[in-house]
Amino acid sequence: MTRVRVLVLSGARPLRARRVAERVSSEVPDFEICGVVQHSLPELPLIQQRLATGDTNGVVSCGRVWAKAILVIRRVLVEIVNQLLWFAHGCPQGMRANTSFTVEDLAARCRLSGWPVLLAAHPSGEDVVEVVRRQRPDLVIVLGESLPSQGLRDIPSLGLTRVRIQDSSNHHTGSLQKGIELKLEHLDKGSDRACCLTSLTLPAQASDGLLGRTLKSDLIADDLLVEAAKSLGKGSQRQASKEINEWVGRTLSPYLDQCRLPTPEKVSLPRRYRSILKLCAQSLLCLPYVISRNWYRRLHGQYPVLILAHHLASDRPHPMGISTEDLWLRFRFLQRHYRIVSLSEADRLLCSGGVSEPTAVLTFDDGYGDNYVSLRAVAEETGAPIAVFLATRQVEQHREFDHDLAGGIRGFFPLTWDQVEEWSRGAVEFGSHTRTHFDCRSRERTRLQSEVMGSGMDIEMRLGQPCTLFAFPFGKHANMSPEAVEIAASAYSIFLSSFGGENLPRKGYRQQHLLRKSFYFDPWELELELQSVFDLVESSRKRLQRCLGSLRPKPAAVSLMHESLSTLLHACLLLLATLPPFRRLLNEISGDP
Numbered sequence: 041m042t043r044v045r046v047l048v049l050s051g052a053r054p055l056r057a058r059r060v061a062e063r064v065s066s067e068v069p070d071f072e073i074c075g076v077v078q079h080s081l082p083e084l085p086l087i088q089q090r091l092a093t094g095d096t097n098g099v100v101s102c103g104r105v106w107a108k109a110i111l112v113i114r115r116v117l118v119e120i121v122n123q124l125l126w127f128a129h130g131c132p133q134g135m136r137a138n139t140s141f142t143v144e145d146l147a148a149r150c151r152l153s154g155w156p157v158l159l160a161a162h163p164s165g166e167d168v169v170e171v172v173r174r175q176r177p178d179l180v181i182v183l184g185e186s187l188p189s190q191g192l193r194d195i196p197s198l199g200l201t202r203v204r205i206q207d208s209s210n211h212h213t214g215s216l217q218k219g220i221e222l223k224l225e226h227l228d229k230g231s232d233r234a235c236c237l238t239s240l241t242l243p244a245q246a247s248d249g250l251l252g253r254t255l256k257s258d259l260i261a262d263d264l265l266v267e268a269a270k271s272l273g274k275g276s277q278r279q280a281s282k283e284i285n286e287w288v289g290r291t292l293s294p295y296l297d298q299c300r301l302p303t304p305e306k307v308s309l310p311r312r313y314r315s316i317l318k319l320c321a322q323s324l325l326c327l328p329y330v331i332s333r334n335w336y337r338r339l340h341g342q343y344p345v346l347i348l349a350h351h352l353a354s355d356r357p358h359p360m361g362i363s364t365e366d367l368w369l370r371f372r373f374l375q376r377h378y379r380i381v382s383l384s385e386a387d388r389l390l391c392s393g394g395v396s397e398p399t400a401v402l403t404f405d406d407g408y409g410d411n412y413v414s415l416r417a418v419a420e421e422t423g424a425p426i427a428v429f430l431a432t433r434q435v436e437q438h439r440e441f442d443h444d445l446a447g448g449i450r451g452f453f454p455l456t457w458d459q460v461e462e463w464s465r466g467a468v469e470f471g472s473h474t475r476t477h478f479d480c481r482s483r484e485r486t487r488l489q490s491e492v493m494g495s496g497m498d499i500e501m502r503l504g505q506p507c508t509l510f511a512f513p514f515g516k517h518a519n520m521s522p523e524a525v526e527i528a529a530s531a532y533s534i535f536l537s538s539f540g541g542e543n544l545p546r547k548g549y550r551q552q553h554l555l556r557k558s559f560y561f562d563p564w565e566l567e568l569e570l571q572s573v574f575d576l577v578e579s580s581r582k583r584l585q586r587c588l589g590s591l592r593p594k595p596a597a598v599s600l601m602h603e604s605l606s607t608l609l610h611a612c613l614l615l616l617a618t619l620p621p622f623r624r625l626l627n628e629i630s631g632d633p
Contacts, residue, residue: 044273045074047177049168051184052258053092054078054146059420060181060262061155067465068269075156075175077168078143079184087254088184091421094139096372125377125567128331130338132397139372139422179272181265200227200234201268203261207253219243220257224264224284226277237268237281238288243299245355252355252364255417260292290458294438295412301451303356312562319564326573334398334571341394344542345386346378346570347401349515350559353418354410358452362561364414371422373563374400378570382425383469383509386543386554387534393547400570403427403536403556405473405511407435408452412459420466428463429473429511432498435460441477457502464503471509472496472532480512480524488524493531508533515539515556525553540575 046064050057061073081092090098097115126132143159150157156175160168172180182202206221220242225234242257267287271280312319337343354361362370374380378400381389386401404411407430419426434441434454444452455463464470472495474480482488496507510528512520515538528535529552541555560566568574 042070044071044179045175045177046071046179046181046269047075047077047172047175048073049077049172049180049182051079051084051182053084053088053141054081054143055092055141055421056183056258056262058141058146058149060183060265061150062153063262063266064181064269065153067266068273071269071273073153073155074177075158075171076146076150077158077160077171078146079160081143084184087250090251091254092141094141094372096369122376128327128334128571129377129398130331130334132338132343139375179269181269183261183265199229199272201225201265201272203264205257205261207257220253222257222261222264224268226268226272226280228277235277235281237271237277238264238284240288240292240296243296245299246303246357247355247363247365249363249365251368252414255364255368255421256413259413259417259420263292264288291412291456291462294453294456294459295409298409298451298453299356303358303451312565313560314565319568322568322573322577323564326571326576329576330571330573338396341396342545343395343398344544345381345390345395345399345401345554346542347383347386347403347536347554347556348559348570349403349405349511349536349538349556351405352408352410352452353404353414354408354452355414356410356451358449359447361410364418366561367414367418368421370559370561370563370566371402371418371424373566374402375422375424377567380424382467383427383471383534383554385425387551390543390545390551391547391549393545395545401427402559403429403511405429405513406431406441406477407454407460407473409455409459410452412455412463416463416466416468419468423467425467425469427469427471427509429471429509430455430460430495430499431473431475431477431513432495433475434477436498443477461503469509470499470503470507471511472499472507473511474513477513479514479519481519481521483521483523485523485527488521488527492524492527496531510535511556512537529553540572542572 048057048061057076057078061076064071065073081089097111097118147157158171179199179201182200202225204223204225221239222242223239224237226237227234242260267284268280271283351360352358353364353367355363377398379397380400380402383401386399389395389399402424404415404426407428411428431454435457438453438456440450440453460470474491475495476491478491480488480492492510496510499507510532512535517539520537534552534554536554536556538556540557543551543554557569560569
């Protein structure tokens, strides 16, 4: 059978060009990439430049001198903080990771795949048209709006597919008014008029930012382009349009429909859960211990694997939600200072007995439907592997979660099985979270077996592969009865709780029960949580109370001073506890073994 030659013509960031080319090559039978034409980075829109470079500080146009000066100062300060964190982590090798994906990176990946690549210096350059003529593709996939698709109409043997994105945002305020319209168009060979294969609107959402909107709209556009390539390879435009619209109805419509549902206009979420004074005190007082511990771990290759638990990425207001843009910023922060691995890789590292770099795992519970676009867009853009734990009965019935309804939160539905199956082709692991988000404090074995084991069987039946991961709903000590732990250990390779703690490597020992930490929205709190500062302070406080007895309540006027002094005393005790003589004395006083 004759193979269909496809050329990717990119006026977007290089990573997107690589992603689309690899998806077409791997997902569409009998299609081969015959070349990639990439627009030079300085000619791309500013938001595409920011995504390409992984710049978490933002970009400004050259004309705004004052804004550019502020941005430079901010970048210097951020870099100083990054270097301090790198030192505090023990200066691990290879952790000054570059989060950008440049044209040079694209060229290197294309050479490994055997694809010719051209850097287009100007969007209207004749060299682009000449390359297209020379490669003689059967289909050109256009990314972005700035490349010379009009000039390509003169090539009679060419088919061309693109997604036009119409953003209705207010350029002065940055707010999105009506949503983003995406229209998938195809220009058939010898035709002078493009045919619309499908169109849809991504609704405006309360927390939409330019970066988040770009990530979501680009992800959906890439999905449409790959589906168009699959369908056009089978038959006519009419048949392709029918198949694409059916795919949109199965996978994208459930997400788009719930985004149109009314939600609370505002959900009050604290940026930080602790005061700045308390964070400063805990950071400074625990810093010597944290630095010495991390350097010890670095020298002995004994870093822990830190697992973060979160729920929902969404630009709609939800008490457990984080916006698409903020999630991208947190992922980039974590990638700068930690090695992000999958749960399966974490299991291998822990069993190997040596972890030479600060390592983290990202997990998301329940299986909210908004994650199909917001979380998937961030994960694919950053390349970070993730694990999603599904409450399978909720997915099957596609109804809202009981814990949301109890809190008066409506309009947040779970993923559908079609979305799970589509998503499972990417860098994601799906695990069990019981069937009905069941509280496993119960000791009734029949119900526990149905919830704990049955949900894994549901996932295996749908995805056609073993389900080896389980996360306890709620995840505290009280939510894990001995019977539930026994059943989880017999049915899964790994099961997770959510009451904090570190997972330390032990050579030759398979750790089934792994501990998870909270995913804080603020990077300061997130870093202190990852470094176990909150756990250290809390354990010191409990030990101190056992030594000195219960402390009397303090008047409100001196509560802040008491908290600061208490934190200082806890940190000093923690440092002294590293000395063997004092540790033995403290254990004798407190009655600990």
